[in-house]
Amino acid sequence: MSEATYSVGIDLGTTHCALSYVDLDLSEGEAVAQHVLSLPQVVAPGTIEERSLLPSFLYLPGASELGEGALTLPWDEAPAFGVGEVARTLGAKTPIRVVSSAKSWLCHGGVDRLAPILPPHAPEEVTKVSPLQASILYLEHLRDAWNAGHPDAPLDEQDVVITVPASFDPAARELTAEAAREAGLDNMVLLEEPQAALYSWIQGTEGTWRDQVSVGDVILVVDVGGGTTDLSLMAVAEREGSLELHRVAVGEHILLGGDNMDLALAVAVRNKIEAEGDKSLDAWQLGALTHACRGAKETLLGDESVEAVPIVVPSRGRKLVGGSIRSELTRAEVESLLVEGFFPEVGSDARPKARTRGALTQLGLPYAQDAGVTRHLAAFLARQLHATEDVEGFEPRLPEGATFLHPTAILFNGGVFQSGLLEKRVSAQIDAWLEADGGEPARILEGARLDLAVARGAAYYGYVRRGRGVRIRGGTAQAYYVGVEAAMPAVPGMEPPLTAICVAPFGIEEGTRADPAPQELGLVVGEPVSFRFFGSSVRRDDAVGTVLERWRDGELEELPEIQATLPAEGKTPGDVVPVRLQAGVTEVGVLELEAIPRKGDERWKVELEVRAGEQE
Numbered sequence: 001m002s003e004a005t006y007s008v009g010i011d012l013g014t015t016h017c018a019l020s021y022v023d024l025d026l027s028e029g030e031a032v033a034q035h036v037l038s039l040p041q042v043v044a045p046g047t048i049e050e051r052s053l054l055p056s057f058l059y060l061p062g063a064s065e066l067g068e069g070a071l072t073l074p075w076d077e078a079p080a081f082g083v084g085e086v087a088r089t090l091g092a093k094t095p096i097r098v099v100s101s102a103k104s105w106l107c108h109g110g111v112d113r114l115a116p117i118l119p120p121h122a123p124e125e126v127t128k129v130s131p132l133q134a135s136i137l138y139l140e141h142l143r144d145a146w147n148a149g150h151p152d153a154p155l156d157e158q159d160v161v162i163t164v165p166a167s168f169d170p171a172a173r174e175l176t177a178e179a180a181r182e183a184g185l186d187n188m189v190l191l192e193e194p195q196a197a198l199y200s201w202i203q204g205t206e207g208t209w210r211d212q213v214s215v216g217d218v219i220l221v222v223d224v225g226g227g228t229t230d231l232s233l234m235a236v237a238e239r240e241g242s243l244e245l246h247r248v249a250v251g252e253h254i255l256l257g258g259d260n261m262d263l264a265l266a267v268a269v270r271n272k273i274e275a276e277g278d279k280s281l282d283a284w285q286l287g288a289l290t291h292a293c294r295g296a297k298e299t300l301l302g303d304e305s306v307e308a309v310p311i312v313v314p315s316r317g318r319k320l321v322g323g324s325i326r327s328e329l330t331r332a333e334v335e336s337l338l339v340e341g342f343f344p345e346v347g348s349d350a351r352p353k354a355r356t357r358g359a360l361t362q363l364g365l366p367y368a369q370d371a372g373v374t375r376h377l378a379a380f381l382a383r384q385l386h387a388t389e390d391v392e393g394f395e396p397r398l399p400e401g402a403t404f405l406h407p408t409a410i411l412f413n414g415g416v417f418q419s420g421l422l423e424k425r426v427s428a429q430i431d432a433w434l435e436a437d438g439g440e441p442a443r444i445l446e447g448a449r450l451d452l453a454v455a456r457g458a459a460y461y462g463y464v465r466r467g468r469g470v471r472i473r474g475g476t477a478q479a480y481y482v483g484v485e486a487a488m489p490a491v492p493g494m495e496p497p498l499t500a501i502c503v504a505p506f507g508i509e510e511g512t513r514a515d516p517a518p519q520e521l522g523l524v525v526g527e528p529v530s531f532r533f534f535g536s537s538v539r540r541d542d543a544v545g546t547v548l549e550r551w552r553d554g555e556l557e558e559l560p561e562i563q564a565t566l567p568a569e570g571k572t573p574g575d576v577v578p579v580r581l582q583a584g585v586t587e588v589g590v591l592e593l594e595a596i597p598r599k600g601d602e603r604w605k606v607e608l609e610v611r612a613g614e615q616e
Helices: 086-091 100-105 133-151 170-182 191-204 258-275 283-302 331-342 373-385 420-437 453-464
Strands: 006-012 017-023 034-036 039-044 048-051 159-164 188-191 218-224 230-241 244-248 309-314 324-332 411-412 479-485 496-505 521-524 530-536 557-565 576-586 593-597 604-606
Touching: 006 039, 006 133, 006 191, 006 453, 017 039, 017 133, 017 530, 039 086, 039 133, 039 258, 048 373, 100 133, 100 170, 133 170, 159 170, 159 191, 170 557, 188 191, 188 244, 188 453, 188 521, 191 230, 191 244, 191 373, 191 411, 218 373, 218 420, 218 604, 230 373, 258 324, 258 331, 283 309, 283 324, 283 331, 283 593, 373 420, 411 530, 420 530, 453 604
Parallel strands: 006 159, 159 188, 218 411
Antiparallel strands: 006 017, 017 034, 039 048, 218 230, 230 244, 309 324, 479 496, 479 530, 521 576, 530 557, 576 593, 593 604
């Protein structure tokens, strides 16, 4: 480890970014000197304020749209883009020039995430950026804000931990790491957001966490943020007389969160506006209305004294003031739409609904088809019924005949749960399931500020990595497989059978490598080749080399392809070399594969392809 002065945690969120840090020289044991960095940012053209959160918005101004100095920052007199609060504010008026949800696009394997595709439906005159570039710009803002306040301890010399959703696939993790490297942050690691939230809770208890949980507890982390719903399970076990926390399960990547809720509120307000007269809102105005509803939602959920927030939709004509359309969003409307629409009361046997998709669709994010978070939660707990069976030192408490894994404690995270009403609905729903399944109610683990918990937990994790705190054990949240097509004669209407070979078992730790898979595969050298790649969060017992000829729905999830080009030194391009595959996980948490030839000492690294979905 480097001789850093600080452990810095960065929450690179879908709707907000935050930075927390631990002073390593002033921290010892459970006594941790932790702070949150106030982030200077333009909040309105020409106005700079310091705030604890940096909205994850990027504004792409026109050539003469803003006056000189409108976006000036303490470290940059003439930025090309607006980042943070000013971007969100300006974007509410001109949505075709604002980039939002870059993090969700960063994990979208169906597009070229290095191509300038954001904003997705902007006209040609608007300069576009890639999801990777937007992420780099957010990290650069955080870096410059830090360096301005700590000139003697630049960020690139500190221990940096950047958080990602637990369900991010290897390509999305690699892209996040690439964004950090492009921002000059080479000395960094990645941490799953639910683990960061739990680390924040541990640190916040000031050493009393051991009195709040016991062996056999199962902690469910429910993290509903701006763009994703992340579900994780942690088991409390005992080893050599000490309590240990093990991450035992991670849910699927569910694009369902605050963005969906903002759109639902916007549609409700639009319907109200159109029902009041002959006004009709087009797609451009709906985009502006969505941004306005986002701000109104945050106000209503964050301040119980506010009962209604005015909504102004800009006109499409030149008379922006006189032609504006006005309405309001009330607390009752927000609570009704969000509670009943996104957290409906369902049984523990409920499952997310799927609909038949249209043959043609606009290019966009692959949002979850079912908006019911509680249905996704029920499916997750049922799928993970046996998740704790192989945890050493764990004492299961499941009643006989249980139909899902029973959480004994719940930790909420994510900006959506700023509303106590939503937290109560989820807690009551889980308790109803537990009672019907013969279990006891789950208790709530009280956390710190939900919008800062991930950043704070990430900074604490950097402190823990130095052997100075409690570490959550887990490794990878999935087992990984390579798909291999059978060699067979062509048969009309029949695809070659596909088998899946396990190359990395469930739970492999960061910084370690698995044994090579015993199977030999023929790999083409000198030309680009691709691997079909699969992950499973439920097949925990498969060893390296396990061959699956068939699998049930939900057991394996196909991930973006892995691309590789092996050098053809001493061979002819197109030659087939017999190789075995060996997987490892870097300290950053990114999966790597190496191709090991039958003869010689060569080791060909199989790089993760970050251009998944690129079209010719």
